[in-house]
Amino acid sequence: GIQVEQSPPDLILQEGANSTLRCNFSDSVNNLQWFHQNPWGQLINLFYIPSGTKQNGRLSATTVATERYSLLYISSSQTTDSGVYFCAVERYAGGTSYGKLTFGQGTILTVHP
Amino acid sequence: DTGVSQDPRHKITKRGQNVTFRCDPISEHNRLYWYRQTLGQGPEFLTYFQNEAQLEKSRLLSDRFSAERPKGSFSTLEIQRTEQGDSAMYLCASSARQGMRNEQYFGPGTRLTVT
Numbered sequence: 001g002i003q004v005e006q007s008p009p010d011l012i013l014q015e016g017a018n019s020t021l022r023c024n025f026s027d028s029v030n031n032l033q034w035f036h037q038n039p040w041g042q043l044i045n046l047f048y049i050p051s052g053t054k055q056n057g058r059l060s061a062t063t064v065a066t067e068r069y070s071l072l073y074i075s076s077s078q079t080t081d082s083g084v085y086f087c088a089v090e091r092y093a094g095g096t097s098y099g100k101l102t103f104g105q106g107t108i109l110t111v112h113p
Numbered sequence: 114d115t116g117v118s119q120d121p122r123h124k125i126t127k128r129g130q131n132v133t134f135r136c137d138p139i140s141e142h143n144r145l146y147w148y149r150q151t152l153g154q155g156p157e158f159l160t161y162f163q164n165e166a167q168l169e170k171s172r173l174l175s176d177r178f179s180a181e182r183p184k185g186s187f188s189t190l191e192i193q194r195t196e197q198g199d200s201a202m203y204l205c206a207s208s209a210r211q212g213m214r215n216e217q218y219f220g221p222g223t224r225l226t227v228t
Binding site: 004030031033035040041042043045048050086088090100101102103104105106 | 210
């Protein structure tokens with residue numbers, strides 16, 4: 001099956017710093033999502049971004065599907081940004097897909113005041 | 114749109130007992146997914162429904178696990194004869210595929226502890 005690798009595994013920042021999280025995947029994908037998992041375990045949708053660039057406030061994401069990677073940018077980080085960030089991909093199999101997501105291991109972000 | 118809901122949020126059970134979890138998807142979503150997440154890992158796919166039909170099951174879903182979506186709305190996931198290795202967060206997601214777009218939305222999860 002498809003492999004998804006995220007880096008770095010851990011990231012510690014001071015409030016106000018910027019950061020870049022990376023997601024590499026081993027095969028072509030048709031869908032890609034970024035999530036933030038809060039301390040209670042809820043996965044919050046950040047971006048649906050199979051290709052191109054999107055921005056939402058202090059967060060932006062870029063997916064270069066032909067090179068099999070995606071980047072999540074966090075600017076002016078805040079303590080509330082702390083948590084685990086997951087990248088997840090969906091890959092077509094044999095022309096059909098039931099849409100299951102394959103997740104990376106996540107990046108644990110800690111933002112200190 | 115009230116989002117995906119799951120019940121219960123936490124479940125503690127003794128080894129060998131049966132447990133059942135419920136998921137209510139976003140109302141207009143015809144696709145429903147179950148995932149399992151253990152500590153320090155990303156969620157892993159378990160099974161998928163389109164309307165009431167269960168179309169795909171992971172090898173992770175042993176014979177002790179069964180899932181249903183009887184009327185194409187809510188779904189239940191039952192684990193029989195629980196084992197300590199079943200301790201995990203069980204996550205439900207739903208989506209409504211529109212062309213190529215299939216964005217999944219997750220519920221808050223049910224955290225299972227088997228003692």
